[in-house]
Amino acid sequence: MKNHPIRGGVHPRYWKELASGQPIAAFPLPARLSLPLQQHVGAAAIPLVEPGQRVRKGERIALAPGAMSAPLHAPTSGVVHAIEEITAAHASGLPQLAIVIDSDGLDEWAELPAPLADPFAAPPEEIVRRVAEAGIVGQGGAVFPTAVKLGMGKQYRLDTLLLNGAECEPYITSDDRVMREHAAEVIDGARIMAHALGVAKIIIAIKKNKPEAIAIMREAARAFAGIEVVGVKIQYPIGYAQYLTQAVTGRETPAGRRNAEVGVVVQNVATALAVQRAVRHGVPLISRVVTVTGTAVSRAGNFEVPIGTPVAELIAHCGGYRARPRFLVNGGPMMGFQLPDENVPVVKGCVGIVALAEEETARQPEQACIRCGTCMDVCPIGLPPVEMAQLIRKDRLDDAARLGVGDCIACGSCAWACPSHIPLVQYFNHANGALWTADRQQRKNERLRQLAEARSARLEAARQERLAAQAARKARAAAPRQEISE
Amino acid sequence: MKTTLQSGPFAHADHRVDRTMLTVLLALLPATLFNLWLFGLPAILLFACTLGAALGFEALWLAATGRDARAGLADGSAAITGWLLALSLPPWAPWWLGVLGAFIAIVIAKHAYGGLGQNLFNPAMVARVALLVSFPVIMTAWVAPQPLFTERAASVAQSFAVLGQGVPDTMVSATPLGHVKTELSRALPASQSAADAPALPDLLLGRRAGSMGETSVLLILAGGLFLLWRRVITWHIPVALLGSLFAAAQLASLADPARYTDGLFHLLTGASFLGAFFIATDYVTSPMSPRGKLIYGAGCGFLTWAIRSYAGYPEGMAFAVLLMNALTPIIDQYTRPRVFGRQRNGEPLPLRPF
Numbered sequence: 001m002k003n004h005p006i007r008g009g010v011h012p013r014y015w016k017e018l019a020s021g022q023p024i025a026a027f028p029l030p031a032r033l034s035l036p037l038q039q040h041v042g043a044a045a046i047p048l049v050e051p052g053q054r055v056r057k058g059e060r061i062a063l064a065p066g067a068m069s070a071p072l073h074a075p076t077s078g079v080v081h082a083i084e085e086i087t088a089a090h091a092s093g094l095p096q097l098a099i100v101i102d103s104d105g106l107d108e109w110a111e112l113p114a115p116l117a118d119p120f121a122a123p124p125e126e127i128v129r130r131v132a133e134a135g136i137v138g139q140g141g142a143v144f145p146t147a148v149k150l151g152m153g154k155q156y157r158l159d160t161l162l163l164n165g166a167e168c169e170p171y172i173t174s175d176d177r178v179m180r181e182h183a184a185e186v187i188d189g190a191r192i193m194a195h196a197l198g199v200a201k202i203i204i205a206i207k208k209n210k211p212e213a214i215a216i217m218r219e220a221a222r223a224f225a226g227i228e229v230v231g232v233k234i235q236y237p238i239g240y241a242q243y244l245t246q247a248v249t250g251r252e253t254p255a256g257r258r259n260a261e262v263g264v265v266v267q268n269v270a271t272a273l274a275v276q277r278a279v280r281h282g283v284p285l286i287s288r289v290v291t292v293t294g295t296a297v298s299r300a301g302n303f304e305v306p307i308g309t310p311v312a313e314l315i316a317h318c319g320g321y322r323a324r325p326r327f328l329v330n331g332g333p334m335m336g337f338q339l340p341d342e343n344v345p346v347v348k349g350c351v352g353i354v355a356l357a358e359e360e361t362a363r364q365p366e367q368a369c370i371r372c373g374t375c376m377d378v379c380p381i382g383l384p385p386v387e388m389a390q391l392i393r394k395d396r397l398d399d400a401a402r403l404g405v406g407d408c409i410a411c412g413s414c415a416w417a418c419p420s421h422i423p424l425v426q427y428f429n430h431a432n433g434a435l436w437t438a439d440r441q442q443r444k445n446e447r448l449r450q451l452a453e454a455r456s457a458r459l460e461a462a463r464q465e466r467l468a469a470q471a472a473r474k475a476r477a478a479a480p481r482q483e484i485s486e
Numbered sequence: 487m488k489t490t491l492q493s494g495p496f497a498h499a500d501h502r503v504d505r506t507m508l509t510v511l512l513a514l515l516p517a518t519l520f521n522l523w524l525f526g527l528p529a530i531l532l533f534a535c536t537l538g539a540a541l542g543f544e545a546l547w548l549a550a551t552g553r554d555a556r557a558g559l560a561d562g563s564a565a566i567t568g569w570l571l572a573l574s575l576p577p578w579a580p581w582w583l584g585v586l587g588a589f590i591a592i593v594i595a596k597h598a599y600g601g602l603g604q605n606l607f608n609p610a611m612v613a614r615v616a617l618l619v620s621f622p623v624i625m626t627a628w629v630a631p632q633p634l635f636t637e638r639a640a641s642v643a644q645s646f647a648v649l650g651q652g653v654p655d656t657m658v659s660a661t662p663l664g665h666v667k668t669e670l671s672r673a674l675p676a677s678q679s680a681a682d683a684p685a686l687p688d689l690l691l692g693r694r695a696g697s698m699g700e701t702s703v704l705l706i707l708a709g710g711l712f713l714l715w716r717r718v719i720t721w722h723i724p725v726a727l728l729g730s731l732f733a734a735a736q737l738a739s740l741a742d743p744a745r746y747t748d749g750l751f752h753l754l755t756g757a758s759f760l761g762a763f764f765i766a767t768d769y770v771t772s773p774m775s776p777r778g779k780l781i782y783g784a785g786c787g788f789l790t791w792a793i794r795s796y797a798g799y800p801e802g803m804a805f806a807v808l809l810m811n812a813l814t815p816i817i818d819q820y821t822r823p824r825v826f827g828r829q830r831n832g833e834p835l836p837l838r839p840f
């Protein structure tokens with residue numbers, strides 16, 4: 001299948017060779033695990049356990065307050081140490097509430113939901129329910145509740161499940177290893193998801209820099225009709241869901257619309273694996289494959305890591321640092337975020353931990369913009385980063401919004417390519433944060449105004465009522481006099 | 487490892503402004519060396535004066551405004567400005583012309599606008615035009631090739647005399663474009679006077695009178711191709727510029743050969759190639775999108791032809807570039823790419839059935 005052209009993009013050095021040869025290894029059970037209540041898009045989970053309570057592996061320890069949320073499960077057996085604020089793996093670096101569990105080393109399983117022997121005979125709602133119960137969220141890093149996406153077959157007319165194996169970020173190899181080592185389960189998971197969505201066609205898109213994964217997945221898919229494995233161009237950020245959809249199907253998702261509205265639901269390959277485990281074996285999302293890499297780390301590798309494991313233990317397990325890391329990044333270097341320190345835990349959306357040595361980052365001091373237009377050429381969205389940044393620097397956020405800063409996907413292509421090393425993404429994040437706050441403030445003001453209006457209307461009504469009552473009283477007061485006078 | 491968190495990306499391309507600028511200088515080198523050889527020691531001295539003055543003014547300005555002069559010079563932009571200015575001067579002009587030009591380019595056209603990246607007009611071309619308007623005679627006093635290491639080469643004494651006084655009157659020569667213009671004013675048809683120009687091989691190689699760096703079409707083209715290969719520039723501006731210049735000249739000449747010289751003549755004489763590859767492509771003062779570059783390049787080419795054909799000056803490249811520089815912000819505004827998922831007018835795409 002030929003790729004459709006997509007706009008812009010860059011060709012960073014991929015550094016996949018550091019870890020791509022390392023098979024997924026089991027990770028030793030950590031002594032203490034911290035599970036932030038918010039590891040997903042949507043509302044934070046609500047704890048079901050108390051400090052001191054014993055929990056078993058796979059037991060639900062926090063529930064989802066609504067569909068746009070995800071429950072949490074104990075990654076191993078042990079005792080709840082506390083529910084407290086920790087520094088979590090989040091772009092903000094702000095503290096978050098987490099359930100902290102001390103492992104008892106027994107790794108004793110709780111009773112799991114009974115396996116679904118034939119998921120294809122089950123109604124789609126049953127699959128969606130099990131996926132929701134298992135706490136599965138987008139494993140590619142987007143952490144959108146998977147069950148919500150799988151329920152979209154009800155809302156929209158769909159025809160394709162697009163399985164994302166592009167693994168676009170440099171360094172990260174977790175999806176590559178998952179496809180190479182768990183091809184059959186991934187395909188089974190994809191078929192289960194397709195069944196839930198009610199679509200007949202599955203396209204598995206893999207970037208051409210992973211020839212082994214492409215070959216293995218092709219082989220594993222051969223037995224089934226309606227599955228196509230497609231090699232996609234080595235072009236960052238082709239793994240971005242809307243792009244992948246365009247590159248593979250030629251459909252361009254309109255701004256402000258869901259991908260599902262063009263008939264395509266995109267799921268990550270690791271999500272397919274998690275779904276397969278949940279549906280076939282009743283195992284909730286309590287671990288994931290994480291790549292530990294970067295030239296600053298002694299031995300790069302891929303590990304099946306319990307959710308909640310401290311990053312420090314990952315680094316220690318990989319032999320510590322070989323060079324002082326300039327940045328410790330959660331996720332890939334293009335769209336990942338810097339970790340404040342090593343004490344943060346691995347969360348559900350963590351594809352990898354990258355310890356970057358100074359030379360790898362190629363950071364240079366910022367210089368004046370020379371209007372070379374490179375940023376515009378490479379922007380996959382077609383935005384003018386240089387002009388937006390200029391406006392933001394002058395604090396003209398509304399003008400920047402008119403140029404489309406709200407459409408920026410923070411892919412980092414512009415900043416990566418800028419010869420003047422201007423931190424363009426930083427400007428856009430700042431602007432979008434401020435615009436969002438302003439928008440919220442405006443909506444709050446609007447609500448306050450409405451409340452105030454309602455209040456004055458109420459007061460007015462009350463005043464009218466009082467006046468009417470007064471008038472009536474007067475009338476009554478007058479009336480007896482009349483009576484008396486009569 | 488307690489640090490303030492930075493936003494990504496945490497990797498960066500190996501692109502740097504100073505390397506880009508260095509590549510441009512490298513690309514200019516063959517044509518420059520050839521012309522310095524062709525016009526000899528006076529040209530070398532003037533080139534050194536102009537380039538040195540540009541660097542000097544840049545350093546002085548940066549120091550005077552409390553910035554790090556060394557870091558400022560390292561970006562290479564002042565060197566390019568000085569270099570291009572020198573290449574656009576008559577090779578045997580007096581030293582003060584280069585120094586004055588460098589002052590105009592660096593201090594007035596660049597820093598008065600706010601420094602690198604802020605200037606609306608190409609600094610080297612602002613300086614060239616200012617000099618041309620102020621000193622029309624000196625700025626059009628050309629000299630025939632006097633190559634080094636030949637019997638025509640200027641002696642050291644003569645070279646310093648030229649550096650002080652400019653071209654001796656007896657040696658003033660005309661460029662092919664200038665020659666046609668003069669002859670036209672004496673009612674001699676362009677078709678005839680154009681035939682007086684050097685033969686094609688000499689034009690390609692650059693053995694003719696002209697500005698210090700404009701004559702060698704082949705070497706400039708080689709430099710331009712090098713820039714294309716290194717992705718410092720894209721094809722849009724050079725192709726649009728040369729294409730529209732050629733087309734306009736060719737059409738006019740077909741209509742009235744006595745009045746207009748043909749397309750090839752326009753391409754091979756004057757500063758067409760130097761302008762197309764090295765001057766009009768200046769990042770700061772040209773549009774950024776491919777479509778914008780095409781419009782801008784075509785505009786430069788057409789205006790160059792129009793000025794050469796109708797205005798009082800035989801060469802129009804510098805004027806054309808400045809005029810199009812003025813339009814760059816507007817071109818940029820109207821040639822922004824279409825945003826993903828949106829129509830050109832910014833509205834979301836309609837949902838199409840699939």
Ligand code: SF4
Pocket residue numbers: 368369370371372373374375376385386414417418419420421422
């Ligand atoms: S890439 Fe950097 S230097 Fe070039 S136009 Fe964009 S912001 Fe300016």
Ligand code: SF4
Pocket residue numbers: 378379380381382383385407408409410411412413414415424425428
């Ligand atoms: S970060 Fe935003 S502006 Fe920059 S290239 Fe990506 S989408 Fe475009």
